[in-house]
Amino acid sequence: MKYEKYYKLVEEQSKIYDKTQNCAIGQTWQFHLLPVIQSACKLADIYNANRDVVELGAIFHDYANLVDYANSEQHHILGAELAEKVLKQDGFEQDFIDRVKLCILNHRASVLREKFSIEEICVADADAISHLDNVVELICWRAYLGEDIMTCNNFVKKKISKSYAKMSKETQELMKDKYESIMKVLL
Numbered sequence: 516m517k518y519e520k521y522y523k524l525v526e527e528q529s530k531i532y533d534k535t536q537n538c539a540i541g542q543t544w545q546f547h548l549l550p551v552i553q554s555a556c557k558l559a560d561i562y563n564a565n566r567d568v569v570e571l572g573a574i575f576h577d578y579a580n581l582v583d584y585a586n587s588e589q590h591h592i593l594g595a596e597l598a599e600k601v602l603k604q605d606g607f608e609q610d611f612i613d614r615v616k617l618c619i620l621n622h623r624a625s626v627l628r629e630k631f632s633i634e635e636i637c638v639a640d641a642d643a644i645s646h647l648d649n650v651v652e653l654i655c656w657r658a659y660l661g662e663d664i665m666t667c668n669n670f671v672k673k674k675i676s677k678s679y680a681k682m683s684k685e686t687q688e689l690m691k692d693k694y695e696s697i698m699k700v701l702l
């Protein structure tokens with residue numbers, strides 16, 4: 516695998532994160548990070564985006580959260596900086612690094628999508644898809660944090676609605692059935 520080193524780096528860091536979140540070790544990697552990377556690569560093929568930029572953007576998109584969840588509010592900005600450090604050390608060109616950084620910086624954004632590159636859209640859409648594909652993990656995560664059923668339900672409902680709203684129109688079409696089914700099940 517081309518970027519195996521970074522897969523390993525992020526997988527290891529996500530195990531440390533799971534401990535701090537009181538989650539099952541490996542949960543975040545298996546049910547969020549890896550699915551985001553896989554969906555992002557699939558979207559890169561569908562939308563003819565640069566696969567390397569997309570794959571690296573997806574690998575590092577939540578990295579700052581994994582390093583310290585206190586970074587949560589700023590994790591898109593800090594994550595872009597951390598990825599730059601790693602990729603610079605490994606000799607990647609600055610232009611390429613900047614494109615990866617934009618994917619990380621804008622993976623949370625939900626407005627002005629037309630200003631974004633297709634690579635940024637792939638990573639942001641894949642992040643949103645992962646919340647729909649792994650809704651059970653989202654529920655378990657909130658339960659592990661000690662939330663009661665309605666607080667957990669409301670958090671997940673809001674997260675799923677926001678995730679669907681931030682997807683590009685094309686990806687919304689792909690995910691429409693799943694979105695509507697999840698919303699029917701939630702309270």
Ligand SMILES: [Fe+2]
Nearest residue numbers: 576577622623
């Ligand atoms: Fe994120």
Ligand SMILES: [Fe+2]
Nearest residue numbers: 551576577642
């Ligand atoms: Fe994410």
